[in-house]
Amino acid sequence: MGEARDRLSNSMRGWVARFGSVTQLLIYVTVAVFVVQLLGTMLHWNVMEDVFALSASQVRRGFLWQPVTYMFLHADFWHILINLLVLWFFGREVEYFIGAKHFTRLYFFGGLAGAALWLAFNFNNNEQVLGASAAVLACVIAFATLFPERQITLLLFFVIPVNLKAKYLALIAVAIDLVPVLTHRVSSVAHIAHLGGALLGYIYIKSLGYGAPPRWLQWWQNAKETLRPRRRTPVERPLSREEFIREQVDPILDKISREGMQSLTRRERKILESAKDLMQKQQR
Numbered sequence: 001m002g003e004a005r006d007r008l009s010n011s012m013r014g015w016v017a018r019f020g021s022v023t024q025l026l027i028y029v030t031v032a033v034f035v036v037q038l039l040g041t042m043l044h045w046n047v048m049e050d051v052f053a054l055s056a057s058q059v060r061r062g063f064l065w066q067p068v069t070y071m072f073l074h075a076d077f078w079h080i081l082i083n084l085l086v087l088w089f090f091g092r093e094v095e096y097f098i099g100a101k102h103f104t105r106l107y108f109f110g111g112l113a114g115a116a117l118w119l120a121f122n123f124n125n126n127e128q129v130l131g132a133s134a135a136v137l138a139c140v141i142a143f144a145t146l147f148p149e150r151q152i153t154l155l156l157f158f159v160i161p162v163n164l165k166a167k168y169l170a171l172i173a174v175a176i177d178l179v180p181v182l183t184h185r186v187s188s189v190a191h192i193a194h195l196g197g198a199l200l201g202y203i204y205i206k207s208l209g210y211g212a213p214p215r216w217l218q219w220w221q222n223a224k225e226t227l228r229p230r231r232r233t234p235v236e237r238p239l240s241r242e243e244f245i246r247e248q249v250d251p252i253l254d255k256i257s258r259e260g261m262q263s264l265t266r267r268e269r270k271i272l273e274s275a276k277d278l279m280q281k282q283q284r
Helices: 002-019 022-043 047-054 056-060 066-072 077-098 100-122 133-146 164-180 191-207 214-225 240-261 266-281
Strands: 153-156 160-165
Touching: 022 047, 022 066, 022 100, 022 164, 047 066, 056 066, 056 100, 066 266, 077 100, 077 160, 100 133, 100 191, 133 164, 153 164, 160 164, 160 240, 164 191, 240 266
Parallel strands: none
Antiparallel strands: 153 160
């Protein structure tokens, strides 16, 4: 099992290296799937939607892949254009900050959370849901959680520029989906799925340690810290500057490039601070 997971991880890293980022890879795959959808529509061949879109009736029949595959299908050109534009603008920076591994989890868990919440409220109907909106909204909420005070310029109707902070954008995005759900407004948009993605985006970023964590998560982290066995730190000989950079700082920089700043432990962050102080002293 471990070897298979390592091969999958190495394969994923190879694809990401080839396409530049997970964000770009997701965009390319989604566009390719949409082209296949268009060809199917031209040929009156609807197997893509019938087999891969999310449908409670199909899930009940054993189509268990649909909570994943539905997020790569789209209804029309505007549907995919808006989703991929939002993913491009917000996904790149979130991925850069938390690393490719965590961004991949954020995206897919966001889509899965949207599917799960939608199925919970629609398990007895025959409707279909498709689109990356839940996964993309998870990225938007993740961005707002990471950078709540960041000023963002939006083009309303692709023409009118509107400036607002990321945290307000997140509130507006959630409100747009929450109001129809609370008022039971009939809509062709799967608002409840969007809310599932939004909630997952917030919880995932908080679970990585950014900002004040929710109380339940703080309690769990404190419990783990209390139960963790204490180890004695062996006495180490003093390192020269070159040894310190080579043996301690360089591996941390490699880890940042692979997994993002958030992956660092407290000890690794302290080592970076020590290296920064050392460099500043040498410059004086």
